[in-house]
Amino acid sequence: MSRPREFDVDRVLHQSMEVFWNKGFKATSYEDLTRTTGVKKQSFYCVFNDKRTLFLKALVRYREHSIAILEKLEAQKMSPLDKLESLRESLLDEEVSCRGCLMVNSAMEFGTEDDQVTGEIELMFAEAEHVLEKIIISGQEQQLITTRYSSKELASYLHNAIIGARIMEKSGASREQIEAVLRVSFSLISP
Known part of the structure; x- marks a missing residue:
């Protein structure tokens, strides 16, 4: 009979997700994980099998949480432009900005060397673009957002700007530089 x-x-x-977010997958040791969580290494193995499996579960958790926040924003009763402004402001949150985005950080760390990690990153990006597209469609219908480009193209463009801002954050760019990039990027979708 196994122990409970x-x-x-x-x-x-x-807690493990936070460690991976701060240090990256490769730089995180089991000692980092056990010190942070208070769980012995053997217990980690029994539940998560290995560090990579734990990391993949952490990516899923991060994606689900991040997309839920975006979906909550999209569902709010405010104008599409106010939703995008709220998103832009949240991207400048100093508490989060020094760490960048776990998915972007992982994409930079892994490249395309791990199919499962790449798949999780691609899923997050696709889901984020989908939510952005819903906001943009609403804005286009209200003639608040340009129709020179399709909602899909604009969502992809804004998402790319957000990813770029996350890379800037991680590489130490100033808040003012990041804010300027986001301000210009978000203003380019005006009619």
Whole structure:
């Protein structure tokens, strides 16, 4: 008979995600994970099999949480431009900005060397673009956003600007530089 699990898997997964977000996959050791979570290495193995499996679960958790935030913003009763402005302001949150985005950081760390990591990154990006496109469609219908380009093209453009801002954050660009890039990018979708 196996011993019952002695830790909250959800809490440990969240704490592990934070470690990966701060250090990256390759630089994170089991010692980092056990020190942060208080869970012994063997217990990690029993639940998550290995560090890579834990990392993949952390990416899923990050994606689900991030997309839920975007979907909540999209569902709010405010104008599409106010939604985009709220998104732009959230991207400048100093508490998050020094770490960049876990998905962008992972894309930069892994490139295309791991199909499962790449798949999770691509899924997050596609889902984020889909939510952006819904906001843009609403703005186009209200003649608040340009129709010179399709909603899909504009969503892809804005998402690319957001990814670029996340790379700027991670590489140490100033808040003012990032804010300028985002301000110009978001203003280019005006009619």
